[in-house]
Amino acid sequence: MAELVRSSRIGKLACRLLLPAALLYCSPAAFAQDTTAFPNRPIKIITPTAAGGNIDILARTLAEKLTLAWGQGVVVEPRPGANGMLAAAAVAKAPPDGYTVLFSHSALVQNLLLQPNPPYRLAELAPVSMLALFPIAYGVNTSLGVNSLQELIALARARPKTLSFGSYGTGSGAHVIGAGLNRAAGIDLTHVPYKGEVPAVTDMMSGQVSSAYGSVGYMARQLGGGKVRLLAVASLARLKNFPDLPTFAEAGFPSLNLPGWGGIFLPAGTPPEIVARFSAEIVKAVRMADVVAKIDGMGFVPVGNSADAFGTSIKSEFEKWEVAIRENQIKLD
Numbered sequence: 016m017a018e019l020v021r022s023s024r025i026g027k028l029a030c031r032l033l034l035p036a037a038l039l040y041c042s043p044a045a046f047a048q049d050t051t052a053f054p055n056r057p058i059k060i061i062t063p064t065a066a067g068g069n070i071d072i073l074a075r076t077l078a079e080k081l082t083l084a085w086g087q088g089v090v091v092e093p094r095p096g097a098n099g100m101l102a103a104a105a106v107a108k109a110p111p112d113g114y115t116v117l118f119s120h121s122a123l124v125q126n127l128l129l130q131p132n133p134p135y136r137l138a139e140l141a142p143v144s145m146l147a148l149f150p151i152a153y154g155v156n157t158s159l160g161v162n163s164l165q166e167l168i169a170l171a172r173a174r175p176k177t178l179s180f181g182s183y184g185t186g187s188g189a190h191v192i193g194a195g196l197n198r199a200a201g202i203d204l205t206h207v208p209y210k211g212e213v214p215a216v217t218d219m220m221s222g223q224v225s226s227a228y229g230s231v232g233y234m235a236r237q238l239g240g241g242k243v244r245l246l247a248v249a250s251l252a253r254l255k256n257f258p259d260l261p262t263f264a265e266a267g268f269p270s271l272n273l274p275g276w277g278g279i280f281l282p283a284g285t286p287p288e289i290v291a292r293f294s295a296e297i298v299k300a301v302r303m304a305d306v307v308a309k310i311d312g313m314g315f316v317p318v319g320n321s322a323d324a325f326g327t328s329i330k331s332e333f334e335k336w337e338v339a340i341r342e343n344q345i346k347l348d
Contacts, residue, residue, distance in 0.1 A: 057114070058089045058090070058115075059115050060077070060078055060089060060091045060092065061094050061115065061116065062074045062093050062102060062118045063100075063103065063118075063122070064095050069149075072309070073310070074118045075091050076300075077297065080296070080300040080303070081300075084296050084299075091118075098126055098184060098186070099123060100126055103119055103123055103126075103134075103280075104134035105117075108139075111141075111281065113290075116293070117280040118146075119277070121275040123137075124336055125187070125191075125336055128333075128340050129340065137333075139282065140282065141322070142280055144278060144279050145277070145328060146301060146317075147310050148274045148318060149230060149315055151189060151192060151249040152230065152231040152247075152260070153193075153247045153263075154216070154219065154234050155167060155219070155243075156222055156226070157242055159225060162244065163266075164246045164261075164267075164268075167226070171200075171202035178204045179204055179205040179225050180224065180228065181207045181214075181215035181224040182206060182207070182209065182227070184209065184211070185347055186346075188249075188273060188275050189229070190345060191339050191345055192263075192271050193206055194344070194345060195268075195271050196263075196271060199268050199270060204225070204226070212227075213233070215227045220243060226246075230315075231248060235256075246266075247262065248261070250272060250274050251272060251274065273335065273336070276332070291322065298319040298320070301318065301319030
């Protein structure tokens with residue numbers, strides 16, 4: 016009975032946070048704005064990560080395509096900090112006129128499940144389009160001498176409490192998946208959180224931690240040094256550019272197939288015509304050969320979907336990550 020009550024409460028919370036797209040656009044501002052001239056001035060895309068990272072690169076690629084399509088400048092403004100909450104809050108509070116855009120990732124949902132007082136609600140953001148899925152790769156230092164996830168698990172059982180995994184932050188997707196592997200496989204790798212994937216993978220290559228999670232593209236770029244071996248990827252299917260890398264499901268752990276994602280949002284109340292224009296241009300851009308090649312090269316999976324489809328995905332993501340965080344007892348320090 017207690018679980019039934021809890022499930023009902025979670026469902027009601029999700030409904031409050033994830034209003035249908037139609038309701039998001041029903042503010043007075045949505046009907047007052049003349050959308051026929053949009054855009055007639057520069058547009059700003061706010062990102063939650065520092066310049067130079069994969070999200071920044073994708074945002075600038077999209078900005079270039081929108082500039083060409085609309086004849087207006089589209090600039091990217093990195094606003095890192097607080098696991099993406101600074102960027103999300105800035106866009107959530109921005110005028111709903113289409114000139115301030117958020118390019119965020121799955122931490123947007125995870126923050127709402129982990130933070131006691133996040134500075135934004137999903138109901139304050141209108142989904143526009145998911146650009147890509149961000150599969151999470153799991154790799155080890157080759158000095159461990161393991162060639163598969165099963166061999167790592169066997170080693171961890173033979174040497175309890177001696178191995179570790181690095182993540183790109185407490186409460187991150189990497190932390191959730193790593194804790195999930197511990198629980199599902201009956202092992203006890205020590206979690207070592209970092210401020211980003213670069214220091215986590217760097218310490219894994221130097222032997223400070225036994226293993227680490229990171230984006231497929233970044234991890235793959237380290238393979239040439241001979242110190243990294245990829246064991247599995249959190250993805251719904253094997254990746255086109257990495258056909259020999261098994262998914263966690265193929266390795267026997269389907270509950271760990273939790274890829275991240277990156278997508279575009281506008282402030283709630285943005286006129287539906289503007290949301291539709293953004294969505295159509297993003298879908299068009301993600302179909303372009305040069306954009307597909309860039310996304311594939313990062314180890315990501317191109318998506319490019321409608322606002323309604325993205326809104327449905329966000330609701331599913333909220334429910335999926337809520338279960339994973341609760342079952343693996345993920346808490347912020």
